[in-house]
Amino acid sequence: MPCCDDPLTRLYGRSAFEDTLEKLWKQHGAPGKKRPRCGNRELDLYVFFESVRSFGGIVQVHEKRLMQPIAELLRLSLTATSSGYSLRLIYLKWLQPYEKQLEEAVDQSYDNSSRSETLWPQCVLSLDGKAPRKRSHGSHLAQENLTEAQKAAVLSRLCVNEMEPEEQEEFPLLVETPDLFLDIRNHILRLWYRDVSRRLNCSDVVSTVPKRYHELTKNIFIYLVRQGLINFGCLGEKQFSSLSWQQKPRHVVIVGAGIAGLAAARQLCSVGIRVSIFEARDRLGGRIYTNTSYNNIPVELGAMLITGVEQNPLNILCKQLNLVVELVPEECPLYDVDGCLVPKELDMLAEGIFNDALEETAKMRSRYKDQKHVSLGSVLNKVLEDKMMQWKENSTVNNCSNISALRRLIQWHIANLEYACASDLENVSLFDWDQDDPWALEGGNAIIKGGFSQLVQGLAKGFKKTWHDLENRNQDPCIFLCHEVKAIHWSGKDSTRDEGKPVKRKDSIVVVEVQSSDSTVKEVPCDCVLITVPLRVLQEESICFYPPLPKWKKEAIQCLGFGGLNKVCLVFEHVFWKHSVFGALSDSPNQRGEFYIFWDMTKCSGQSPVLVTMICEPFVGRNELAKDDVCVQRAMNVLERIFPNVPEPKECFVTRWSSDKYTGGAYSFVSKNSTGKTYDIMAESLGDVVYFAGEATSRRYPTTCAGAFLSGLREAGKIMRNLKVDILQAESKHKRRK
Numbered sequence: 001m002p003c004c005d006d007p008l009t010r011l012y013g014r015s016a017f018e019d020t021l022e023k024l025w026k027q028h029g030a031p032g033k034k035r036p037r038c039g040n041r042e043l044d045l046y047v048f049f050e051s052v053r054s055f056g057g058i059v060q061v062h063e064k065r066l067m068q069p070i071a072e073l074l075r076l077s078l079t080a081t082s083s084g085y086s087l088r089l090i091y092l093k094w095l096q097p098y099e100k101q102l103e104e105a106v107d108q109s110y111d112n113s114s115r116s117e118t119l120w121p122q123c124v125l126s127l128d129g130k131a132p133r134k135r136s137h138g139s140h141l142a143q144e145n146l147t148e149a150q151k152a153a154v155l156s157r158l159c160v161n162e163m164e165p166e167e168q169e170e171f172p173l174l175v176e177t178p179d180l181f182l183d184i185r186n187h188i189l190r191l192w193y194r195d196v197s198r199r200l201n202c203s204d205v206v207s208t209v210p211k212r213y214h215e216l217t218k219n220i221f222i223y224l225v226r227q228g229l230i231n232f233g234c235l236g237e238k239q240f241s242s243l244s245w246q247q248k249p250r251h252v253v254i255v256g257a258g259i260a261g262l263a264a265a266r267q268l269c270s271v272g273i274r275v276s277i278f279e280a281r282d283r284l285g286g287r288i289y290t291n292t293s294y295n296n297i298p299v300e301l302g303a304m305l306i307t308g309v310e311q312n313p314l315n316i317l318c319k320q321l322n323l324v325v326e327l328v329p330e331e332c333p334l335y336d337v338d339g340c341l342v343p344k345e346l347d348m349l350a351e352g353i354f355n356d357a358l359e360e361t362a363k364m365r366s367r368y369k370d371q372k373h374v375s376l377g378s379v380l381n382k383v384l385e386d387k388m389m390q391w392k393e394n395s396t397v398n399n400c401s402n403i404s405a406l407r408r409l410i411q412w413h414i415a416n417l418e419y420a421c422a423s424d425l426e427n428v429s430l431f432d433w434d435q436d437d438p439w440a441l442e443g444g445n446a447i448i449k450g451g452f453s454q455l456v457q458g459l460a461k462g463f464k465k466t467w468h469d470l471e472n473r474n475q476d477p478c479i480f481l482c483h484e485v486k487a488i489h490w491s492g493k494d495s496t497r498d499e500g501k502p503v504k505r506k507d508s509i510v511v512v513e514v515q516s517s518d519s520t521v522k523e524v525p526c527d528c529v530l531i532t533v534p535l536r537v538l539q540e541e542s543i544c545f546y547p548p549l550p551k552w553k554k555e556a557i558q559c560l561g562f563g564g565l566n567k568v569c570l571v572f573e574h575v576f577w578k579h580s581v582f583g584a585l586s587d588s589p590n591q592r593g594e595f596y597i598f599w600d601m602t603k604c605s606g607q608s609p610v611l612v613t614m615i616c617e618p619f620v621g622r623n624e625l626a627k628d629d630v631c632v633q634r635a636m637n638v639l640e641r642i643f644p645n646v647p648e649p650k651e652c653f654v655t656r657w658s659s660d661k662y663t664g665g666a667y668s669f670v671s672k673n674s675t676g677k678t679y680d681i682m683a684e685s686l687g688d689v690v691y692f693a694g695e696a697t698s699r700r701y702p703t704t705c706a707g708a709f710l711s712g713l714r715e716a717g718k719i720m721r722n723l724k725v726d727i728l729q730a731e732s733k734h735k736r737r738k
């Protein structure tokens with residue numbers, strides 16, 4: 001039984017309201033198709049009617065001057081009383097004469113047993129009298145009174161009560177009266193979240209809503225599929241068969257089998273597009289790499305954390321694949337150079353000083369706004385020095401050992417920020433280093449039992465993995481390992497910028513040059529190509545473009561930052577540490593980012609104790625030049641300072657992501673020469689033939705696997721749209737196959 005603030009209940013109420021109103025207006029010769037407007041805006045009469053009703057009727061609204069909150073629900077800005085006055089006139093003329101019949105019709109459509117005094121607008125008003133229109137840093141999921149549908153929208157990283165810009169672009173006619181769209185959208189999302197392991201079927205969804213909204217529901221459903229908001233991930237296809245479901249067979253080449261490439265490939269295959277993925281390495285996953293070479297123990301050499309697990313789409317993949325995720329505790333006790341734990345008060349003091357300094361640094365942005373390339377490091381260091389001075393002057397308990405411990409703690413926090421940015425803060429933009437904060441995903445961080453690579457394997461399920469057989473392939477979707485893409489011939493000119501004419505379909509043939517492990521080079525024609533290689537690969541121009549990439553694209557590629565991060569992973573006989581995550585201070589700022597944090601990854605690896613420690617910028621380069629045993633010894637030195645009798649590790653892994661030809665570093669950051677917008681430019685396609693995905697194309701979720709995954713879905717959606725894919729035709733295929 002739908003509850004009173006259920007979108008479906010409202011859809012039935014709205015439908016009954018509209019049917020009745022149309023009938024009555026027709027009978028009484030009222031306005032027909034032309035609806036009353038307030039100012040320049042169309043009014044959502046259902047919302048208007050129900051909000052007036054919930055406030056006790058138009059007389060009450062008038063007497064108690066309640067038109068303002070109603071106007072807010074109608075998304076009108078009422079500044080002048082005249083607007084309230086005109087709203088009242090509209091009500092009196094177009095709705096009041098039919099009040100009784102409308103009430104009866106609407107009430108009949110609601111389930112009487114679930115109807116309460118707090119009917120429709122209350123669900124919105126209960127959110128503090130205001131709809132949560134804007135994204136905020138506050139925790140949405142923590143709100144107790146979120147309904148199932150609202151929660152589904154939040155989990156999908158969408159605004160509950162406001163259309164997103166992309167939605168407005170797709171449904172411009174609903175922008176002024178978005179509640180109908182939002183109810184349908186949130187209803188569909190809710191159905192998807194009820195069981196993410198099953199493909200949601202359009203006709204099943206459509207059959208749940210009133211008839212007058214069938215067409216709109218279908219369109220919103222198609223939109224949500226294309227946006228990768230429903231029906232994404234690992235939905236059980238055992239094998240994608242030879243496909244030419246679409247009227248015109250299409251072939252898309254994807255460069256790179258990291259999580260971005262695989263996410264896109266899966267989406268495209270699921271709507272009947274033939275996909276070939278070329279991957280230079282002999283393995284899948286790129287920067288996701290769970291190594292199992294030692295006794296089958298999973299050790300994460302690349303990504304290991306699902307960040308913001310609740311809203312993270314990778315959490316859905318875990319559910320679909322029945323993988324266990326374990327939350328990582330947030331607390332991170334710190335050990336000082338003498339091996340003792342830093343006292344809590346000192347730890348908190350340092351954290352407070354550091355966070356205050358970051359806040360102050362953000363406030364100082366306006367002071368530097370006329371200078372272009374100011375680094376976060378240059379300003380933050382000055383602010384931190386001032387803060388330390390202030391503390392020294394004001395503190396009654398200050399003594400030399402406290403001051404030097406505080407300095408070491410501050411250096412630790414700098415290292416931690418350099419880990420997040422994968423860069424020396426001297427290279428990071430003062431203005432935009434935290435531009436993605438508003439979209440930070442909610443929930444803690446989690447690891448995956450058995451390793452991250454299981455996600456990659458899950459996404460690759462159903463594809464043939466072949467090292468050869470390029471010509472003879474049976475039109476099956478394939479992943480070609482050990483195939484390095486050398487060049488891309490795209491005949492079109494960029495259509496979105498001033499350097500060329502719009503691309504016409506007939507001259508948009510793309511040919512991808514691929515070199516296989518035996519050095520033979522083959523040419524693969526396709527309708528379009530999706531490039532998902534890491535930013536550094538593009539910066540080093542390892543792939544040639546004919547014609548060359550346009551200037552704006554090259555500039556974005558070159559000016560966005562791409563930094564380093566490495567790991568030393570140690571497998572031990574037994575656990576000798578006490579915390580899931582712990583930090584180690586360093587004597588010298590010249591070593592602050594070397595082995596400054598340790599993660600217990602035993603829960604990921606099963607029973608075998610594994611400790612993972614990090615080497616961050618600016619110390620990545622010198623450690624990549626050192627031999628494995630030197631790096632391991634440096635890490636062991638830090639552990640031996642903290643724990644007595646540290647056993648010899650049974651196995652060690654040292655990563656060198658920056659020297660890796662196919663990665664060249666860890667992840668992107670907003671450099672002094674770039675802004676958040678650079679990510680958007682990175683994501684722009686060239687005409688409708690060359691598309692870009694990957695972590696460094698995600699403005700909202702850069703650096704992360706989630707960002708990479710979502711960017712793959714984003715580009716798959718663009719390709720579907722440009723290739724005019726019939727999503728519902730593909731859906732009927734899935735249905736028939738079941």
Ligand SMILES: Cc1cc2nc3c(=O)[nH]c(=O)nc-3n(C[C@H](O)[C@H](O)[C@H](O)COP(=O)(O)OP(=O)(O)OC[C@H]3O[C@@H](n4cnc5c(N)ncnc54)[C@H](O)[C@@H]3O)c2cc1C
Nearest residue numbers: 256258259260280286287303304305485694695704705708
């Ligand atoms: C040490 C480390 C730790 C990290 N920790 C986390 C974490 O805890 N949580 C998190 O969310 N993120 C983490 N990240 C970041 C995360 O791993 C990446 O953001 C994500 O995996 C990027 O995916 P992608 O598909 O964009 O790129 P990639 O995974 O790099 O995939 C690109 C693929 O392109 C291939 N390729 C390159 N050149 C060619 C060519 N010429 N032809 C064909 N193929 C080519 C590559 O081999 C690669 O497989 C970490 C990264 C590193 C390095």
